[in-house]
Amino acid sequence: MKAAVATRYGLDALALRDVAKPMPKAGEVLVAVHAAAVGRTDCGFLAPHPALLGRLIFGWTRPGRPILGMDFAGTVEALGKGVSGFKPGDRVFGMLGWRALGAHAEYVCVREDAYIATMPQGLVFAEAVVGEGAFYAWNSLKALNVKAGDKILIYGASGAIGTAAVQLAKIFGAHVTAVAATKHMALMRALGAERAIDYTRDRFTRIGETFDGLLDAVGKTTYLRCRRLLKPGAVFAGTDMGPWGQTLLLTLWCWTTGSKRVTVAMPRPLPGFAQFLKQHLEAGDFRAVIDRRYPLDKIREAYEYVQTGQKTGIVVIDVRTE
Numbered sequence: 335m336k337a338a339v340a341t342r343y344g345l346d347a348l349a350l351r352d353v354a355k356p357m358p359k360a361g362e363v364l365v366a367v368h369a370a371a372v373g374r375t376d377c378g379f380l381a382p383h384p385a386l387l388g389r390l391i392f393g394w395t396r397p398g399r400p401i402l403g404m405d406f407a408g409t410v411e412a413l414g415k416g417v418s419g420f421k422p423g424d425r426v427f428g429m430l431g432w433r434a435l436g437a438h439a440e441y442v443c444v445r446e447d448a449y450i451a452t453m454p455q456g457l458v459f460a461e462a463v464v465g466e467g468a469f470y471a472w473n474s475l476k477a478l479n480v481k482a483g484d485k486i487l488i489y490g491a492s493g494a495i496g497t498a499a500v501q502l503a504k505i506f507g508a509h510v511t512a513v514a515a516t517k518h519m520a521l522m523r524a525l526g527a528e529r530a531i532d533y534t535r536d537r538f539t540r541i542g543e544t545f546d547g548l549l550d551a552v553g554k555t556t557y558l559r560c561r562r563l564l565k566p567g568a569v570f571a572g573t574d575m576g577p578w579g580q581t582l583l584l585t586l587w588c589w590t591t592g593s594k595r596v597t598v599a600m601p602r603p604l605p606g607f608a609q610f611l612k613q614h615l616e617a618g619d620f621r622a623v624i625d626r627r628y629p630l631d632k633i634r635e636a637y638e639y640v641q642t643g644q645k646t647g648i649v650v651i652d653v654r655t656e
C-alpha cells in the first residue's frame with residue numbers, strides 16, 4: 335500500500351512509499367482510508383529538532399510512529415478475530431490515539447473498542463475527519479467544567495480546536511464569546527457564537543465582562559492578560575504551553591499549590607467520543623470546517639500549510655477519491 339512515511343524528524347524526511355498492507359489482529363478492523371487530516375499533532379511529531387522533552391515523548395531519533403495521521407474515514411475492508419460491531423463494507427470514521435496514529439496511508443488497523451463509529455448519515459468522508467480538534471476541545475471544556483448557561487470566552491477560535499470548541503460549548507449549553515481575526519467573524523457566528531470579537535481591531539481584555547471559563551484554543555494569549563475576564567473560581571485553560579511556556583509553568587504552579595485557576599488540558603480518554611461526534615454531525619450542530627484538501631501524494635504541501643499556524647479548521651488529505 336502507499337503511505338506517507340517519516341523515517342526521521344523534519345518534513346524533508348517525509349516521503350510517499352510502498353509499505354506492507356497491515357493485517358488486522360484480534361479485535362481490530364482493517365479500514366481502507368478515503369480521507370485523513372494533517373493536524374498540529376502530526377506537525378509536533380515531525381518537528382525537525384524536537385526539544386529533549388519532545389524526543390522523550392515522540393521518539394529519540396525519529397518519530398516513534400513512521401506513519402502519522404490521527405483522523406481517518408473510509409470503508410471496512412477486513413476484520414480481525416472476534417470483531418462483532420462492524421462488517422466489511424461498512425463506512426466508518428474515527429480517531430487514532432497519538433500513540434497509534436497511521437491514517438496517512440491507504441489502509442490502517444483500528445481497534446474495535448477505540449474511537450470508531452459508522453459514518454454519520456449524509457456526510458462524505460472528508461466531512462468526518464474532525465476528531466483531533468474536537469478531542470482536545472472537549473478535554474479543554476471539561477477542564478473549564480462548562481455547564482449550561484455558563485459564559486465562556488474562546489480565544490483563537492478559528493483553528494481546529496477553536497472551531498470545535500465553539501460548537502461543543504454551544505452543544506453543552508454555554509453562551510460563547512469567540513475571539514478571532516477579521517476574516518473569521520462570519521464563521522464564528524455561523525458556528526453559533528453569540529458574540530465575535532476581532533482581536534486585530536479590539537482589545538478583548540477590555541470588554542468589561544467576566545466569564546465562567548476562558549479557553550486559549552491556540553496558545554497565543556496568557557493568563558496574566560486575561561485574568562480580569564475571569565469570575566472568581568473560573569478556570570483559564572490552554573491547549574499549548576503558551577508564550578514563553580507561561581501557561582505550562584502556571585499549570586505546574588497550580589498543581590503544586592492545589593489551585594485550579596490555570597491548566598493545560600491533558601488528552602484524557604473520552605469513552606463514546608466517536609458515537610458522540612456521529613450523533614452531533616448527524617444532528618447538524620457540529621460540522622467540519624474544511625480549509626483545504628490535498629491528495630495523499632501532495633501531503634508535504636499540506637504539512638507546509640498546517641505548519642504556518644494559519645489554517646481555518648481542518649486540512650483534509652484525500653487518500654482515495656470517493
Ligand SMILES: NC(=O)c1ccc[n+]([C@@H]2O[C@H](COP(=O)([O-])OP(=O)(O)OC[C@H]3O[C@@H](n4cnc5c(N)ncnc54)[C@H](OP(=O)(O)O)[C@@H]3O)[C@@H](O)[C@H]2O)c1
Binds near residue numbers: 467551
Ligand atoms: N494539548 C495537545 O496535546 C495539543 C494537541 C493538538 C494541538 N495542540 C496545540 O493547540 C494549538 C491549536 O491547535 P489547532 O490545531 O487548533 O491550531 P490551528 O488549527 O493551526 O490554529 C490556527 C488558527 O489560529 C489562528 N491564530 C493564529 N495566531 C493567532 C493569534 N495570535 N490569536 C488568535 N488566533 C490566532 C489562525 O488564524 P489567524 O492567523 O487568521 O488569526 C488560525 O485560524 C496549537 O498551539 C497546537 O500546538 C495541542
